[in-house]
Amino acid sequence: MSSRSHLLNDRTAETYRRRVTDGVERIAGRLAGTQRPFTGITPDALAPTVSAPDLENPLGDTTAALDELEDVYLRDAVYFHHPRYLAHLNCPVVIPAVLGEAVLSAVNSSLDTWDQSAGGTLIEQRLIDWTAQRLGLGDAADGVFTSGGSQSNLQALLLAREEAVLLARKRAEAAGAEGGIVPSTADLLPRLRILTSTCSHFSVEKSAKLLGLPHGAVVPVPCDDDRRMRPAALAAELERCAAEDATVMAVVATAGTTDFGSIDPLPRIADLCAQYGTWLHVDAAYGCGLLVSRRRGMLDGISRADSVTVDYHKSFFQPVSSSAVLVRDRATLRHATYHADYLNPEHSAHRRIPNQVDKSLQTTRRFDALKLWLTLRVMGPDGVGELFDEVVDRAAEAGRLLAADPRFELVTAPQLSTLVFRWVPDSDPLMDAKDVDHANLHAREALFASGDAIVAGTVVDGRHWLKFTLLNPETTLDDISAVLDLIAGHAQRHVDDHAHALSATAC
Structure with a gap:
């Protein structure tokens, strides 16, 4: 068979139809027959299977390649659609979005310039x-789709850094008439600070490093018992930075922390940012589902942000990737603009040709917006919001279940759909905190190895805890109860086995 026969074009359209149908049939069968979220296979066990195929010698047949794919991927994949996948911020996806994925992959538009995407550009902008x-950012707002929350946070903080540097240089230039020296950007970077809660996403720290900020530039602000940033502590840090002649380039508030789903008190934080003239970025990668929810009021204050991160692939039930960064003032996006004669020459901007690369950190970029477009056109915002509200409701029910179960303790009542908890033993004077940690770690690992369910883990105040992240409306309270029983069983067996081993050693 000629290599050209594999190109997708007018002559191979029917072949494309048959091959994609074959693949869809495989996936549909796999989804329908999935009995648990994971097989429990280990990296060492799967690696030889993936290493076996000779990539220099093709199979030459789609059916054979799909058969092989069953062994190297599909059989042992982690399936987020299963109701007992309760680990990370991975959602099951809605069918209109999957249809959009198929369309955008086949057409293969690149969203960097108008002459590579045409209508795709306008759909993304819409x-x-x-x-x-929905955020309430005003008529001057703008933004661009990104690969995910980490990239969105990075771009927002890049804009905040450039705005802070620009303002500092303008002030120095104004003072220059009186003999002041205008500092360079390199001179200013060591003085820049980012204030964010102790529960914020790790990408804030990573972004600071990528942006050339010194170690310690990210200042953690303490949280209250509900794991929300304390405004009084933020005010103290803002005052301290001012006293030390450090420039707070941004305050990062979180609307849906990864561990707790907690939402920082946005109105009070916005007041402080306005008082100190500081850029406010809100990381709503998780909490953006509230934009289409009956709980929209939980995001009060977000309209005052200078930039916002949203992840549709978390709480809008979209396939990865689908994210965006939004800004209140579109003019700030100029800090990400570079013109290339071969791609987006300056004269195209003068002619008002909409090249999205003018706003993006990426050049070649997928038409991920199509997935959300089809979702909204088929389901509508209220349909998406109904699904998100279901998982938030379920988390509240699960929180009450955990609070009433003496086998477990809960860090805090959920605000969104995340619960952090751990198994605790019956009163046992021989068990110390490390023993309880080991029991919970073992329970999580044993559950993962069994494939019966998947839960996440984290560290709170130096101790190991377990975490449910509920993003599947199909997950029932019965599913949650069953997983709790499994966790308790694994933990108790670990304790019993350990006690037996100690007893045998003593003998």
């Missing part, structure tokens, strides 16, 4: 405008 309107 969705940015729609999201900005």
